[in-house]
Amino acid sequence: MSARMHADDVAAAGTAEERGCLPRKRGRKRDDALDQQILEAAIDVLARDGYEHMTMDAVAATARAGKGAIYRRWPSKAQLVVDALARSSATEMPEPADTGSLRGDLHALVDGRPKKDDARMLRVMAGLVAALPLHPDLAAMAREQLVEPRRLRQRALLERAVARGEIPAGRDLDSLSHLMPALVFYRQMVLAEPIDQDFLNHLIDQIILPLATAAVPADSSSAISGR
Structure with missing residues (x-):
């Protein structure tokens, strides 16, 4: 009977989640320290190379972060640069x-x-x-x-x-x-x-x-x- 009750509880939980009664699982928490590290690196690279020659690869290397982590936060170079300046x-x-x-x-x-x-x-x-x-x-x-x-x-x-x-x-x-x-x-x-x-x-x-x-x-x- 306990197995049957466990199955019923799982089904009920799934139904409640579909109705929005229970919170859905969230993705990995964003790392604010890494955000700041990337933003500071973006300004460093921008000052050194200028906007035209600035690359996401250079920002990733300076920040010691993966390029994918940068693109997940800022899909374009323009967005990264403006956000870095706005938050500086x-x-x-x-x-x-x-x-x-x-x-x-x-x-x-x-x-x-x-x-x-x-x-x-x-x-x-x-x-x-x-x-x-x-x-x-x-x-x-x-x-x-x-x-x-x-x-x-x-x-x-x-x-x-x-x-x-x-x-x-x-x-x-x-x-x-x-x-x-x-x-x-x-x-x-x-x-x-x-x-x-x-x-x-x-x-x-x-x-x-x-x-x-x-x-x-x-x-x-x-x-x-x-x-």
Whole structure:
């Protein structure tokens, strides 16, 4: 009878699993340490070889990981590169703090960035920018995962300032949210000059704040409305 009861229990369990009452067996747990090892190796190889010459074989060798393990996590080189940059501490941008004023919010935002320029990361970003026009898939992923999240955080500061009355209603917040990263990029990548505290203070106090808070001229019929 015990054998019969065991068979009935197995059948009942199978039926319950089919109905979703019991959890199905899961695959092997993902190794977060290996993920980080691969991501760091990807940045190392990207800095050394550039995007065009970067290979998954080189990343696997640097990470001391199987190529299959890499492809199971990132099906393409573009996905690996963008994810590595998005999760790198060198490109982190903190959540926008609410200090009570636009000036305070902007300074808090830049105070949270890495204090020193990473020469390796600058080489990586320069090589990535050069590759974007040649690889539409890479460009689309970079915009979605790297550019837009950072721009939207800056826009959130501007929207709060509008709500406080610091920025006039109707100001073009989209263009303003592009301005700071555009000027930082130009200084780093074109002028090859450091992003130091003096530059950031000047950028906020002499450029961003005056443009954001200036009154809209009464006869301005060509002003771009905020979106």
